[in-house]
Amino acid sequence: MRTRSTGAIALAAATALTLAACGGGDEPGTDGGDGGNGGNGDDTLTVGIKFDQPGLGFMEGDTPSGFDVDVAKYVADKLGYSEDQIEWVEAPSAQRETLLSTGQVDMIFATYSITDERRETVSYAGPYFVAGQDLLVAEDNTDITGPDVLDGKNLCSVTGSTSAQRIKDEYSEGVNLLEQPGYAECVTALISGQVDAVTTDDIILAGLGAQPANQGKVKVVGNPFSEENYGVGIPKGEVELCEEINTALQEMIDDGSWESFVTANTEGTGYTPNESLNPPEFDPCS
Numbered sequence: 001m002r003t004r005s006t007g008a009i010a011l012a013a014a015t016a017l018t019l020a021a022c023g024g025g026d027e028p029g030t031d032g033g034d035g036g037n038g039g040n041g042d043d044t045l046t047v048g049i050k051f052d053q054p055g056l057g058f059m060e061g062d063t064p065s066g067f068d069v070d071v072a073k074y075v076a077d078k079l080g081y082s083e084d085q086i087e088w089v090e091a092p093s094a095q096r097e098t099l100l101s102t103g104q105v106d107m108i109f110a111t112y113s114i115t116d117e118r119r120e121t122v123s124y125a126g127p128y129f130v131a132g133q134d135l136l137v138a139e140d141n142t143d144i145t146g147p148d149v150l151d152g153k154n155l156c157s158v159t160g161s162t163s164a165q166r167i168k169d170e171y172s173e174g175v176n177l178l179e180q181p182g183y184a185e186c187v188t189a190l191i192s193g194q195v196d197a198v199t200t201d202d203i204i205l206a207g208l209g210a211q212p213a214n215q216g217k218v219k220v221v222g223n224p225f226s227e228e229n230y231g232v233g234i235p236k237g238e239v240e241l242c243e244e245i246n247t248a249l250q251e252m253i254d255d256g257s258w259e260s261f262v263t264a265n266t267e268g269t270g271y272t273p274n275e276s277l278n279p280p281e282f283d284p285c286s
Contacts, residue, residue: 045081047072048091048099048108048233052182055207055265057110064088067203067265068230071128071249072109074257075232078248092181094160097121100235107245108233111204113162114283123238124231125245125285128258130277131201132224133163136190136209139219144197146223150175154195156186163200166226183208191217201228206271220270229280242285253279 049068050057056066069088076086091099091110099105100122111131114124137144144153151174157164159179167177178195180186186198187208198205198218205220232245252258258279266273 043081044085044087045076045079045107046087046089046105047076048089048096048105048110050092050110051090052184053111053204053207054211055269056204058207059088059090065265066207067129067261068109068111070261070265071252071258072107074252074261075107075109075245075248078251079244092160093158094181096160096233100233103235106234107241110233111201111228111230112233113201113228114231115162118233121236123234123236123242123286124283125234125242126231126249126282127229127280128232128249128252129203129230129262130274130280131203131228131230132274133166133199133226133228134202134205134224135221136187136198136200136205136218137196137221138190139217141196141219145221147171147225150197153197154178156180156189156195156198157200158183158186161200162226162228167199187214187218197221203266203271203273206266206269210269224274227277229283231283239285246282246285249282 049059049064049066049072051059053066053068057064057068058066073083073086076083089099089105091105091108096108096110096112097118100108112124114127135144135146143149150171154176155167156178157167157180159181164177164179167175178186178189180189183198183200183204186195189195190198191214198208202220202222202224208214209218209220232249234241234245262273262278
């Protein structure tokens with residue numbers, strides 16, 4: 001686990017030369033030697049991601065992949081961390097605020113929608129992507145075309161997600177919601193006929209539907225009914241760190257990496273980002 005503070009993360013790249021000149025080998029992240037990228041030594045950047053979202057955050061063995069992972073690697077590099085200094089931690093939807101507030105992770109890249117309620121306990125950099133809540137149904141389903149025809153239907157979503165909360169808040173009457181810890185369980189329930197639809201963000205559903213085991217069995221309805229701004233979750237009040245991350249995110253957009261990451265991780269899924277919303281404008285750091 002990491003030993004540096006989150007404030008030190010934000011300052012690491014800017015202060016590396018100063019620390020070296022002062023002989024600060026006893027400071028966290030410095031060892032008087034080469035120290036790797038940005039002079040961080042053997043320090044670890046602990047990053048929360050999803051492990052069960054193909055194309056976004058997916059862990060196969062010890063190797064993570066997906067758009068969120070690529071964005072996290074890019075930002076980490078700009079903060080002075082090499083890829084082998086990143087410790088990947090699973091960040092289920094219901095546990096993200098706890099992981100940040102208890103210091104178990106330094107930051108979270110996990111399809112983490114920015115909401116006012118979440119801002120009460122954590123801060124965000126970004127957003128770096130805007131998705132929309134949608135529905136995944138059986139391939140031969142013709143009944144479900146959007147959120148307005150869900151009366152009497154059984155839906156599945158993930159505990160702690162904005163998708164599950166929206167169903168409770170706006171579509172609860174006549175809709176039966178099954179909450180599961182992960183999206184794989186929801187897709188299994190859909191294919192087995194236990195539920196009529198899975199609901200979460202369109203880019204997540206596209207990745208799930210494109211999995212070899214699911215191809216030809218499910219489809220995305222393609223009628224988004226929300227705007228989900230994916231932010232980088234950081235501990236509450238870390239304004240300087242937020243600004244450092246936003247600088248990195250802007251560089252990622254400007255140099256074409258953002259577009260490359262999106263294309264590489266959605267290829268073959270049939271998914272196209274909403275071009276009127278992406279890439280998004282950043283919120284002020286606070």
